[in-house]
Amino acid sequence: MAKSSKLVAVKRGKVLLVRRRSDRLWMFPGGRKRSRETEKDCLRREIKEELPNLKLGRVRLWKEVKSKNRRSGRKMSDAIFVTRKASGRLTIGDKNEIDRAIWRKPRGIRLTPTSRYVRDQLFPKK
Template sequence: MAKSSKLIAVKRGKVLLVRRKSDRLWMFPGGRKRPRETDKDCLRREIKEELPKLKLGRVRLWKEVKSKNRRSGRKMSDAIFVARKTSGPLTIGDKKEIDKAIWRKPRGIRLTPTSRYVRDKLFPKK
């Protein structure tokens, strides 16, 4: 079981990203699991906390990432989910943690190490 869950949502060639207030790095939305919480339950709770007006269609597990980041040495343990449909405004719920949410191309932006890893696997350079 992964330690956290992340959401990959794509709309018209753009991905959904949120910016962490602490270090101003962008990431795919999601967060850490609570005890006895499934990966999917974690994802739905985190999305509801971070982006409460966002409606998710069916989500499916793309991959469970267990790896060590070569740059930082940090261990990654994430369940990565893909949503085919999303709707609703990008209203921020947890303003202490997240300060902005956008739809944009996944390149040319400062991402967290885990989000960079996922981006490089799902959206390789052409």
């Protein structure tokens, strides 16, 4: 079982990203799983906390990522979910953790290591 869940929402060639307040790095929204919580329940809770006005269509598991980050040495254990339907205002719910949310192309932006890995897998350079 993965330790956290992330959402890759894609709309018109752009992805949904949120910026962490602590280090100002961008990432796919999501977060750590609580005990007895499924990966999908974790994702729903985290999205509701971070982006309370976001409405999601069908969400499907793309992949469970269990790997070691080559740069930091940190272990990744994430359930990555994908949706092609997302609507609503990008209002920030948890302002202590997240300070901004945007739709943009996935390249040319400073991402967290996990989000960089997911981006490179789903949106390889052409």
